[in-house]
Amino acid sequence: MHRHPLNPRRRLVQFAAALAANAHLTGFAEGRIYQGPVKQVCVPFLNCYSCPGALGACPVGSYQVMLAMSGHSVSLYVAGVVTTAGALGGRLVCGWLCPFGLLQEVLARPRVCRLPVPRPLLWIKYLMLAAVLFLPVLLINSSTGLGAPYFCTYVCPAGTLEAGLLVGLRDPALRALMGPLFIWKVAVLAAFLVAMRFVYRPFCRTACPLGAFYGLFNPVSLWRIRHDAGRCRQCHTCREACPLQLAVDRSPNHPECVRCLECVRACPTAALAFTARPAPQDQPVDTERSKPRAAVKCRLNN
Amino acid sequence: MKDQRWISYGLAAAGICMLLAGLARGEAADVMQKAVMICLECIGIR
Numbered sequence: 001m002h003r004h005p006l007n008p009r010r011r012l013v014q015f016a017a018a019l020a021a022n023a024h025l026t027g028f029a030e031g032r033i034y035q036g037p038v039k040q041v042c043v044p045f046l047n048c049y050s051c052p053g054a055l056g057a058c059p060v061g062s063y064q065v066m067l068a069m070s071g072h073s074v075s076l077y078v079a080g081v082v083t084t085a086g087a088l089g090g091r092l093v094c095g096w097l098c099p100f101g102l103l104q105e106v107l108a109r110p111r112v113c114r115l116p117v118p119r120p121l122l123w124i125k126y127l128m129l130a131a132v133l134f135l136p137v138l139l140i141n142s143s144t145g146l147g148a149p150y151f152c153t154y155v156c157p158a159g160t161l162e163a164g165l166l167v168g169l170r171d172p173a174l175r176a177l178m179g180p181l182f183i184w185k186v187a188v189l190a191a192f193l194v195a196m197r198f199v200y201r202p203f204c205r206t207a208c209p210l211g212a213f214y215g216l217f218n219p220v221s222l223w224r225i226r227h228d229a230g231r232c233r234q235c236h237t238c239r240e241a242c243p244l245q246l247a248v249d250r251s252p253n254h255p256e257c258v259r260c261l262e263c264v265r266a267c268p269t270a271a272l273a274f275t276a277r278p279a280p281q282d283q284p285v286d287t288e289r290s291k292p293r294a295a296v297k298c299r300l301n302n
Numbered sequence: 303m304k305d306q307r308w309i310s311y312g313l314a315a316a317g318i319c320m321l322l323a324g325l326a327r328g329e330a331a332d333v334m335q336k337a338v339m340i341c342l343e344c345i346g347i348r
Contacts, residue, residue, distance in 0.1 A: 035338040040330040049337040050344045057337040061344065065336045066329070077324025077333065084317030087310055152343045159344030168345035182346035222310035278307070 006105075007265055010096060018099035021045070022053030031170035042078050044085035045098040046210055048152075051162030060132055060210055061152050061159070068136035068147030082210065086217035090224060094204055094211050095258040100158045101204055107196040114245065115198045117205050122256065125205070125212040128155065132209040151209060153181070157189040164189075200243045204258060215255030223276050225252040225264065231271035241266035248272065 021043055024034035033052055043056040059078045066075040085093050094101050128151060136147035152159050164185060168174045195202035204211045218224065227249060238248040241262045246254050248263040252272065264272045324330070342348070 033338070033340060037334070039337040040334040042330075042333055048341070048344050050341040057333045061341060062333045062337065066332060069332075075324060075329050075333070076320040076327065077329035080317050080319070080321025080324055082317075083320060084314055087313035087317050149341075149343050152341065153346075153348070156344065159341065160346060163341055163344040164346050167340060168347070174340070174342075174345060174347065177342075177347045178345075179347075181348055185346035217313070220306070220309045220313065222307065222314060276307075276310075 007260070007262065010260060013096050014099075014102040014105075017045075017097040018102050021047045021056060021099060022051060023055055024053045027052030027054075028166065031167055033167065042081045044081055044093050046100050046156075046158050046208065047098075048156070048159040048162040050159065050167055052166050054162070058158075060156070061149055064132055064136045064147075064149035064151060068149060070145060072137045072147070082213060086214045086221065088222050090218035090221035090253065090259060091211060091214040091255075091257060092221075092223065092259040093214060094208075095260040098204075100208075101201060101258065103161075104196045104201045104203060107193065108200060109197050114200060114243065116245070117199060117202065121206045125207055125209060128207055129209040129212040154184070155188060155207060157185075157192045157203060160185040160189040201258065205244075205256065211258070215257075218253040218255050218257055218259075221253075223274060225257075225259075225261075226273050226275055226278065227252045228271045228273070231269045233269055233271075235268065237266050237268055238263035238272060 027034055031052060033050055034055055036055075038055045039049065039057055041056040042059050042062055044059065046060060047054055047056065047058050049057045049061055059082050063075050063078045066073060066078065132151050135150045138147075139150065140147045164182065168178065168182070192203050192207075199205075225248070232249055234249065236249065239245065242248055242257075243260065243262065244256055244258070246257055248254075248257075249271075252263075259274070261274050264274050
């Protein structure tokens with residue numbers, strides 16, 4: 001259970017991002033997707049472009065489709081968007097902007113949503129990342145010469161929720177085409193919806209290829225969590241505040257961290273900071289200034 | 303661990319270069335061409 005109430009500012013940003021990414025509100029009423037020029041914009045988080053409200057394009061879907069098409073080309077545009085976002089803030093996108101991350105947090109039951117995830121399940125998201133990066137060009141239909149966005153086809157619960165339920169079910173023509181694959185996808189979505197009640201962000205932690213990708217950037221992103229060992233009292237308040245129960249004081253930029261920054265807020269001595277500046281112990285030593293201090297220390301010891 | 307901000311700057315620069323190269327290749331239009339269609343795979347239709 002969280003000892004500290006969740007940051008209302010973060011929740012506000014999450015809702016604002018979800019609304020901005022899905023601002024085609026008439027689409028929800030009509031069951032139609034937006035088809036205007038803003039669809040060229042690739043958003044840095046998971047948001048199905050077939051959601052009736054979506055204004056932009058999902059990077060996971062766009063990347064796979066480009067790879068699966070006849071040219072089998074890697075989309076530098078999409079790769080550039082996510083690489084830039086990762087290099088700047090790592091999984092900050094997951095914690096502050098992703099609408100599906102918001103959904104998982106809203107549906108969670110605060111008192112019981114901290115059940116641990118078995119470690120092997122955490123590795124599945126890296127398999128998903130590999131599947132997104134390579135399967136569309138490795139598994140090609142021999143007759144058409146085309147691949148497919150396999151993650152979207154078989155796994156993505158955001159697509160099932162946003163495109164399948166909000167668009168597909170409302171369209172008689174699409175409804176007529178639904179078969180076992182749709183039932184499978186609904187079952188995957190249902191499993192994650194149930195898990196969201198008991199586990200903090202189960203999809204992000206076990207199956208999200210974008211989360212896996214951004215997690216690799218956590219230790220090297222420009223803005224990251226800096227731990228000032230000189231200020232830390234080892235009280236472990238940060239560990240208690242972390243919804244993922246990470247040892248923040250030992251590994252402040254763990255790949256699993258979604259950068260909710262609850263640890264930074266909870267730290268009583270301000271030993272944690274989310275900043276682009278290095279922590280004091282990581283800053284280069286100024287030898288000219290440090291010499292006299294060393295001399296004073298020697299004199300005191302004598 | 304020593305701070306290695308040059309890695310962050312390098313990755314950000316690489317990302318921006320890829321983004322610009324993609325835009326120059328006209329990939330935004332390709333992305334849009336697919337994104338304005340209903341994604342049958344996302345719904346669960348093959």
